Amino acid sequence: MSQLTDEELMTAVSKGNLDSMSFLFERYHLRIFNFLCQMTNGDRDLSEDITQEVFYKAIKYKSTYHGGKFASWMFTIARNSLNNHHRKKKEKIDRLDDVAYKLSEVNNGKHDDLSHLSLMLNKLDDQDKELIVLNRLQEIKYDQLAEMMGSTAGAVKVKVHRAIKKLKTFYFQD
Structure with missing residues (x-):
């Protein structure tokens, strides 16, 4: 089996x-x-x-x-x-309050690259965060994401690319 x-x-x-x-x-x-x-x-x-x-x-x-x-x-x-x-x-969830709380944790020295990435993921809207988590962390392929979201693989690929671009902006901005 x-x-x-x-x-x-x-x-x-x-x-x-x-x-x-x-x-x-x-x-x-x-x-x-x-x-x-x-x-x-x-x-x-x-x-x-x-x-x-x-x-x-x-x-x-x-x-x-x-x-x-x-x-x-x-x-x-x-x-x-x-x-x-x-x-x-x-x-x-008020994202600004959540981010402010986590920023205070970061300022208290409880920060590493992974927590910084997690913090930056939380700055994204839910759809962008979900796409990145499913595609990059859970390794769900574009065609499977398209099936889940009722879209095409090409459209999902573009959305993931844009979400990653936003994440990079947040990540390197801080």
């Missing part, structure tokens, strides 16, 4: 073989968690909760999987789950 592709395993799950989901969980739970952690500004508890919800939904809605890239399908569920969480809680 462990030699099967993600798509073959999910097809087995959709046909009722729920044991196959354990292999998919092992392959994807850290990737989903890391993506959510980035998107929630490091809120590990929230990221864990939503990661569990993502796998619950994958099992609950297994019949909606009709082939295609499994990674795209899972990250779409993750994105939608995070958006639903924000919608339900009506959480509006």
